[in-house]
Amino acid sequence: MMTDVLVANSKDVEKASFYKKTYLHVAVSILLFIGVETVLLKVVPEQLILAMFAQRYAWLLIIGVFWLASVLATKWSLSQSKATQYFGLGFYILLEAVIFLPLIYIAIVYSGGQVIYQAAMLTLAMFAGISAVAFTSKRDFSFLRNIIVIGGFISLGLIVGGMLFGFNLGLWFSVGMVILASATILYQTSKLKDSYGVNQYVGASLQLFASIMLLFWYILSILMSRRS
Template sequence: MQEMTYAGSARLTFIKKTYAHLAGAILAFVALETVLLQTITEKQIMSVFGSSSWSLLIVMLAFWGASYVAQMLAQSDSSAALQYVGLGLYVVAESVIFLPILYVATHYMQDKSLIPAAGALTLCVFAGLTISVFVTGKDYSFLAPALSVGSMLIFGLVICSIIFGFSLGLIFSFAMVGFMSAYILYETSQVMLNFPTNKHVAAALMLFSSVATLFFYILRILMAFSSRD
C-alpha cells in the first residue's frame, strides 16, 4: 500500500487509468446497446439466438472465442492500439450477447424500470466491493483456485442447459451474483496490488467482464420477481 501514498506512484496512475477505461467501456456498452435495441428486430434476434439449442450453443461458443481473442489482444505487449482493439472487441461481443435479455426487458416486461434498476444495483454492489478492498487493503489472491474451479463448473452447467434444454433458475442467478462478487473482490485486489502497471486496458477489460456478468444476473433476478407480480 505504501507505493500508492503519493500522487506520482506508478500503481496509483495505473489504477486511475484502469477505472477511467472501465467507465469508458461501460458507457460504450450502453451507447452500443441503445443503438442495437433501436435497430435490431425481434425476428433478427430470434434467427440468431432462438432457432435451436445448437444455434444458441454456436453463438455462445463464438462469444467465448471472441472473449478469448479480446483478452489476448488487450494483454499485447507489442502495440497499445491492439490493446484497445481487444477492449473494443469485447464491448461489441458483450453488446451482442446481451441483446435477447435486454430486448425482453424492454419490450415484454411491464415494469420499464428494470434495466435502470439493475444497472443501479450493479454499480452499488461494484462500488461497495471496490471500496471495501481499497479501504482494507486485503489481498484476495487466495480466492483464485476456488474461482477457477467454480468457473469450470459454471461453464459446464451453462453448456448442459443449452444442449439439454433445462433452465438455470433463480437460485442459480443468486449464486452467480455471489460468485461474481467474489470475482470482483479478487480482481480489484489484483488491480490494487499485483496487476502489471502497464496493462491498464487489460485490467479494465477484466473488470468490465465481471461487471457485465453481475449486471446480467441481477437483471435476471429482477425480471423473475417482476414476472411473478
C-alpha cells in the first residue's frame, strides 16, 4: 500500500479530487471494456467462444486463473508506481472482457444486442442509486463486510459445484448475486474514504469496476433467462 494520507483525513479539495478521479477512471474502464469486448468478438473464432460454455472444466480453469490474476491486478493497482497501477487496471479490464466473451456473444445471437443495452442501463441506474445512498446516508455499512465475505464463499462454492456436477443454479441464484453485488458496491463506496489514500484512485476504481461488472453479469443473465 502507498504511504498516503487517507481520504477521510484529507482536505475537502483533496477529497473532491479523489472522488472525481476515481469515478472518471471507472467510466473510462467501462468504455475500455466495451472496446476490448468488441475487438474480441471480431477476432476470436466462434468455435472457441462456444467451447468456453461447453467445457465446464475449462471454466473451472478460467475461474481459477481469473481469481489469481485479479489478486495480482488489485495489488498492482495499489502500487507506488503509477505505471504499475495502470497496468493492473488495464490487465483486469482485459480479464473481464475475456470472461464476458461467451455471455455477450450468446446475448447478441439471441437478442441482437438489445438485452445487453437493457442490462447496461439497469446496471448503471442501480450503481448510481446505490452510490447516492452511500454518499448521502450517515449510516455505518461496516456490517455488510461479513455478509459479503460469507456470501462470496457460498456463491463461489455453488458455482464450482454447478460446474463439477452439471446442475443449473437457476434464476434465484442470479437474483441473490445481484443483491450481493449491490451490497458490495454499497459497502465499497461507503468505505472509500477509510480504505484509500488520496493518490490511490486507480485501485479504488478497480474495486468499483469489478463490482459493477459482477452486477452487470447477473442482471444480463436474468434478462436473458426471461427471454429463453
